[in-house]
Amino acid sequence: NNIVILTEAGIFIFQLINDENLVSLSYYHMLTNIYENIGDYDGDKLIRGWVSYVQENKQKFLEHLPHLLKFTADAELTDEIYNYVKLNREDILKYGSTILKKAIKLQASNLIEKIYNECLDLFKKDLENNNAFLSIINKSMPSLDKHYPEYIARYSSDTNMIIDSPKYKIELLNTTHLYPFSNIGIVNLTPSIVWTKYTAQEEYSWWELIKPKPSPFVKTINREIYKTWNGEALINFKWNLYGSYYYYGIWLLFTALLACFTAASTYSEDIVSEGIRNPLLKATIVLGIIHLNFELRQIYYDPIKWFIDPWNYFDFGAYLVPTIASFYWLLTKDKPHFWLSISCLLLDFKFLLFFRAFELFGVYFVIVVSVAKKIASFLVILFIVLLSFAHAFWILLKPRKDYDLNTPPPEGNDDPNNPWELTDKYTQILDDGTNETYVQQPDKNTNMFTTYRTSLLSMYLYLTGDPNALPNWEYLDNPKLTILMVLFSLLIAVYLMNLLIGLLSNAIDEDNNRASYFMQKARILEEIELFYLFPNQRRWKTWFPDVIYYHANVEETRKEIQKLIQNESHTEKFSDMKEELRKI
Template sequence: MDEISIKIDEKSDIDIDKPHNDKLHNNNPHNDKPVTKIEISPNEKYLVTYSQVDNSIAGWNVKYSLKLDNILDLSDRNVQIKRDLTNDESESNKTLYQISVSDDKEVAFINDENKIEIYHMNNSQEIILDCGYYCDYVYCTFNVNGELILYGSNHTVFIYSTQTNNKKWDCKRVYKLFKDPEDFKFITISKYNKLYLFSNNSIYKWNLDTEKSIKILIIDEKIEGKDWERKKYIENNIEISSSEKFICTRVKNEIIIYSIELEIPIASLDINNVTQLRNLIKYPALRSRLFPLLCPLFSNKICSGFWDSVKGWKKCLGHSKQNDKLLTKCDISVRATNKIAYVIQDGDIWKVDLEKMILYINSLPINNSDEVISKKMDKTYSHLNIFSLISYNSYMDTISKLFQEAESGSKKFILEQNFVKWIINYRNLADYKGIKLQVIKKNNINNRWDLICTRDEKFKVDYWIEPFEMNLFNDNEIIILTNVGLLIYHFNENDKTISLNYYYYMKFNKINHSRDLRDLRDYRKEFSKSTLPLPKYNSFAICDGWASVIKNNKEYLLKYGIELLNSAIKGRDLELVDQIYKICLNHFEKDFRNKMFLSIITSTMPLLNEYYPEYIEKFSLETTMIIDSPSYSIEHQSSNLHLFSFQYPHMVNLSRSILWFKYNELMSSLLENHERISLILNSFQFLIILLTFPIYFITFYILSYFNFIDDLITCGLFSEFYFKIVSYSSNYKRIPTITFINPYIKFVNYSKYYNWFTELILPKPNPFVETINRDIYRTWSGEAILNFKWNKYGKYYHLAIWFGYIILLICFNIAAKISQEHVDIQRKLLITSITLGSMYLILEIRQFIYDPTKWIQDIGNILVLFVYIFPICTSIWCLHENDHEKIIPYITFSCLLLNLKLISFFRIFENYDAYYTIVVRIAKRVMFFFVYFIMVILTSFAFAFHILLSPKMNYSLDKRIINDDPNNPWNMAPTYQVFDNETSTDSNLFILQTPDENTNMFTTFSTSFFATCLLLTGDTSSFYNWPYEDNPTLMILLILFAFIMAIYILNVFITLFSEAISDHDGSFLVTRAEYLAKIELFYLLPHQRRWKEWFPEVIYYHANVDETRKKVREMIDNRDWKTNEFPDMKIKLLKKLNIDDYITNKPVDEFTLRKVLKETKN
C-alpha cells in the first residue's frame, strides 16, 4: 500500500457509487506504511494506531475531531517486539502482542518477551511499575478510572494507579486465580473492571471491584484438546464487548446479549443474518445501546452477512491499491464509541458514523423470506426494547412532566402523533371498573382512521377510576396517570396488540381535590428518583393483567417476580404461588444460564416459611445436587474438601502481599545482578530457618493464610522452602470429588442500599437470617451454606467472642479472689470486667431492640442477660463498698454464672456442639412442662412430708420441752451416755445434744421443700431420725417419690434424649444457623455484610463421590430423591455415580407404579 488514509463520511446520505477518499491533514503518521492495530481510550478521548512495518505508534485526539497528536518511534527506543515465526527476517512480520491507551495519552503494550512497556505520547517518556517486573503478561488495558490493569500468564491481575507525579506507577490491588488456574483460559478485561474467563465450556465474569463472580454463558459445543488448542479456539471464536448494562458475546457466528441487571441472556442473533440485525436496530433504545457493542464483534469475520449487506461500506473497503477486487476475507479490526466506529481494513483507517450506517442498513430492501424471519424475531426484540427503556430509566423525564401537567388540572383522553391516535375510555360500572384503550391509525389511501387494536384493563377497586393526565413517550408507548396508579402501555405494530409494560398502584384519599394534589406531590417524589420504583403488593392484587404480564415474560419475571410472588403469598393465592414456583424451575431446567430465576423463590422464603412451609421442603429436595452446566464433572482433590463451598472462579485478593512481591523482586534482582550477595543472604536465611523452624513455619502459615505472602513470585530460601513444603503436603492425598451448585441463589445477600448508622442499631436481615427452617438443612445445600459461612467468618468471630469472654472471666475471678491488700490491682481488674461486660451487655440489648418478642420467648436470652448484669453490678458495688463481707454472696453468684456460661463456648468443636445442641433444644422443648411438672411433684411431696413429720405439740429450741411427740426436735436430738471405763455396764452421766433448725427439717414448709429437693438428688439424711419400721406412711411416700422422680421422670428424659440423638443432624445445623445469624446481625458491621467474598450471590460446593453415592442411596430409600423437577439432570448424576442400577433393582412401590401408569397413559 502506498499511503495511509483516514476516510470520514461527512454526508448525510451514503453514496455507494463514490469512494470515500477524504484525507486528514498530516495523514502520513507511519511513513506510508499500513496500520496494524488500533485502540481507543476508555472514555473515548484518545486513539492510537500501530504500524507493524514502520514500528511506530501514532496518537490521535478524537474528543471533538480526529487530529494527529504525536508519534512514538519504537525503533529508536530499542523496544523488543514479537516476530512472526513464519518469517523471522521480514520486517513486516514484526508486531506487538497487545496495545492499549489511556485518556491521559499513556500507551502500554506487551513486547516480544511478554513484558509490559509504558510510554507517554507527549514526551515519549518511559513509565515503570513498582512491582510485577518479573511477571509475563498476556493482556493490558486501562479502565474508565484511568488505572492500568494487567493480566499475567500466571493467572494474576495487577491494578496500578496512574495518578502519580513521578515516572513510577504504584500497584494498588492484586488478584490471583486460586482454584484450578490451568482450567481457566483468559478472554478479556473490560474497561469497567470486568474479567472474563473460559472454563469447562462456560464463560465467567468476575468483577474486580465487588469481587463477585457469575457464569454468563454455556457453550453447547464440547471444546477439548490440548492447552494451546483450547487457547487458539478462544482467540478465533470468542469475543466480548460490554457496557454497564449489557454484555455481547460472539461465539463463532452467534452473538448472545446478556443483561447484567437480570444476570441472564435475553437475546441472540446470527452474525450472518442481517435481517436479525436490522430488526434489532430499528428500535431506538436498542440501537443506541447495543449497536456500538455489536460492531467490534464483527472484527476478523468472513465477508458475508453483515458486511456484505452494507454495499456502501463494501465500496469503501474495496478502495485498495494492492488489489482492485474486494478481499474474500475481511481481516479487519473495529473499535467503536457511542457514535463513531474506527475500522482498520487493509492497512487503512476508516471513520464511520454509526447513525448514518444504521440509516443505510434500514434502507436496504427486504426479501420475503427475510420478512417472515423479521416477524418472528420482532416480538423478542420488542420485549428487549421495552426492557432496555426500563433498565436505562428512559421514561423518567416524561413521567416527571406528566406529574407537573397533572397538578395543573388538565386532562386529555385522546393523543395523536405521526398518524397514530390513542383513545382512552374510563369505564365505571357497578360490577366493572377499568380502562379501555384503543389505537387507531390513519389510512393514507382514503384518509380514514382505522381501528388497529383495543385492550380492556380491569381493576379490583370499589371506587370510580378517574384520569389525572397522560402523555406519549413515542408513537408506540403511552404513559397514563390515574387515581389507581401509573401505567405504561406499548403498541406492537407487527402483531397489532397493546401490552402493559409497567403498573404502579397509587392510593388517594379521595376526600377533596386539594388532598388529591397533596398525595400526587408525594407520589411525584417517589418518581423523582433515577429508577422506576418497584411495584407494590396492591399493584398485583388490583390488576390481574399486570400479574399475567410478569408471569409470562422472562425479563419482567426476573425484575418484578419477587414482588409478584410476595403478593401471591400474602394474598393466599396458592395457585399463583405454585405457577410461579414451577415457571422459575422450568426456566432454569430449560437453560442452565437462567439460574437467577431460583433467586425469586429463595428471596421469598421468609414468607413461604410463614404461610407455606411445605414449599421450602419441596424446593430443598427437588434442587439438591444440581449443577448449572450440561454435565457433572469429577475431579481428584484434597480429601478435606467434602461440602467445601466456594465461588467459581475462585479469585483471591492478594493486595496485602504487595510488599511481599516487592521483596521477592528485590531478591530476584540481586540474584540476577549480584549473585554473591544473593548467596550470602540465602545462607543467612538458612541459618534462621534451621534455628527457628517451628516458629518460622507457623509464622509463614499465618501470613499465607491471611494472604500477606503468596507463591506468585518466590525467590530466596525464605519463600521457596515454605511453599515447597506446602506444595508437597497438598499433593499427599487426593480423592474424587464432584461439584454442585447451591440452589439458594441470593439467599445470603444483603441489600446494597442501606444507611450505615440505621443498620448499626436496627440491621435489616437477609432471607438466610429470617428463614431458620429445618427443611433447608435436610440436604447438603443448606449444610454447604453453613460451612461456607463458618469457614469465612463464623469461626473467627466465635474465637474472638470466646477470647473476650475468657478475659472477662479471668479478670472477675481474680478480682473476686484477690487479697484486700492489693486494692489497686483489684480495682483495675474490676474496671476491665465492667468494660468487657458492658460490651457484651450492649450486644444483648441490641438483640432485644431488634426483635423484643422473639428475644423474650427464648429463656436462654434472659439467663445470658443475668450472666452479664450480675458481674457488672457486683463490680460497680465492689468499687464503692469497703465492707467486703457484705458483697461476698453476690460475688459468689457472679462467678458461678460466668463460669457456667463458658459451657456454650465449646461449640466450636463439632462433636461437642452436636450434643450441646441436643441438650439445649431438649431443655427448650420441655422446659415449661418439666418445670411445672416437677415443681408440682416437689411441692406436693414437700407438703405431705411437712404434714407427716412436723411437730404436733408446742416446742422451743431455746428451752427443753418433754412430751410424747416423736417429731419434737428435743426428742429427736442425739443423746450420749458416759461410762467409767471400757468394761463398765452402767453409765453415770447422760449427755443430750441441743437441737437446731436442721434437726427436724420438716417443721416449716420451706425447709421441708428443701429437704425434698435433697431427696431428689438421693440425699436421705433428713429422714434418719425416723425409723422406717415404725413409719409405714413415710416408707410409702419415699417409695412413691423414688418411682415418680427417679424412675419415671428419668426414663422420660432418657427417651427424649435418645430421640434427639437420632435426629441430631438437623438440630445441630439449625442451631449453627441461628448462631451465624446472630453473628451476622449483631457482630458484623453494616458494610461487612455487603462484602461479596463473604456473602456471594452464587455458591458452589464440592462433595466426596463416595459420600455422595451413600447420600443419594439414603435419599432414595427415604423417598426424598425427587425427580419431578430436573429428571434428566438427576439421571445424569446417577449414571456418573454408577448407581443407576440401584434404582432399577429396587422393588417398585404402589405410588411409583401408579405414577408410571399415569405417565404412560398420558
C-alpha cells in the same frame, strides 16, 4: 374525553369510552393510602377495569404494575396479572418476586404453586443461563418460611445437589468435602450451587448500627435447609470467610473479661494487692459494658426473639453480674462474696458456651436444649407432684406444739415431731450403776418439716437418694409415714423418674442433631452479621455473593444421591440430573 379528579387520596384520570359505555381509569397517582380515606371503595373493581383497558399497552401496564399489586386484594386478579407477565421471561425476572410475595400475602396457594413450578421449569430448560429464575423463590424465602414452611422443605429437597452445567470434571483437590467458594474460576469444575441469595439491598444507612436490616439468610433459619448439603456448604462458606475471625475475636475479648475478674476475685491480697486488683476491676467494668452494648442492641432489635433463646440469659448474666459486682466492690470496698461466686459461675458457663460453635461439642449443646424443650411440660408435672408430697409430709411431720431449740420441752411432752424428741440421745453408765442420759441439742435441720420450704427441700433430697432426708422417725412405729414414703418411692422415684429417662432417650433419638447444630451455628452467624458487621460490610459481594459453589467428594456424592432416591424426601424435580451425578 378525559376527566381529571383530584381527591385526598390522589389524582385520577378517567377516559370516557362512548362505544362501550365504559368509564376507564387511564392514570392515577396515589398521595396517601387509598384504603385509609375511602372506606367502602371497591379498589379491585377499579383496578380490574384499568388492567383490561391498558393490557395492550405493555409499557403503561408494566410501569404501574407495582402499584396495582400494592393496592389489590384480589387473588384472582393477581393471578391474571401473572398470566400476562409470564409471557415474557424478562418480565418474570423483574416482577415475579413481587407477584409471589403478593400471592403469599393473599394466601393464593394455586398461584404460589404455579410460580414455583414455572421458576424450576425455566431453570431446568437452560441450566447455565436461567439460574436467575430461582432468585424469584429465594427473595420470598422469609415469607414462605412464615406462611408456607412446607415449601422450604420442598425447595431444599428439589434444589439439593443440583448443578448449573451438564459438564462434569473430576479432579484431585486438596480441599475438604463441601468446601465452599464464590468464584467459579478457581478450578475447572462446576460444583453444586446454593441457591439462596443473601445479598442485602445496596442502599444503607448508618442507623442500621442500631436497628440493622436482616437479610433473607437471617430471616430464614429453617431446619429443612440445613438437612441438605447446600445448607451445610452455606454455613461453611460464611464461617470460613468471616464468621470464624469475628467469633474468635469475641471469644478473646470475653477471655480478657474472664481473666481480669477471676484474678481480682479469686486470689488473696498476698498474691493480688489492692493496687493491682482495682485496675483489674476497672478493666472488668469496661469490658463488661462493651459486651453488654451488643446484648442490649440484640434486645432492641427483636425483644421477643431474644427472650425465647435460653443462651441469651447466660450471655446477659455473664456480662451484667460481674460488672455490677466489680462496681459495687470498688465503690464500697466491701467484698460481695455471694455475687462474686455467682459471677465466676456465670463466666465459666459462658466460656463453655463458646465451644457450641464446633461440631464436636455443638451437637451436645443442641441435645441439651432440644431435649429440655421437649420434656419441659413433663418436668412441670413432676414438680407439681413433688410439691404435693412435700405438702403431705409437712402436714404429717411438722411439730404440733410450740418449741424452743434452746430449751428442752417440759416433762410429759407427747409431740413425736418435736426436734428435741428426734435428736440423738446418749446414755452413760456411771460407776454406781445408774444411767445418765445426754441429749444432743437440736438445730434447724433436725426436723426438716417444720416449714413448707424445708419440707420441699427435704423431699427433693429424698428424690435424689439422700438417706438423711427422713432419718429421725421410727418407720415401724409410724405406719402413716411409711405409707407416704412407699407411695412417693413408687410414683416418683420408680415410675416417673424412669419414664423421664425413657423420654430423654426418645427425644435424643428423634432429633436430627446435625441439622440442629447447623441451625445453631447459623444463629451465631446471624448475630455476627447483624451486630458486629458494619452496614457497608453486609453489602460486600465477596462476603455475600449471589451464588455459592462447593466441592463435593465423588464417593460421598454417590452415597448421598442414593440416599435421596431411597427415602421419602426424594422428588421428581431434577431427578435425571441427580442420576447423572451418581454415574460419574
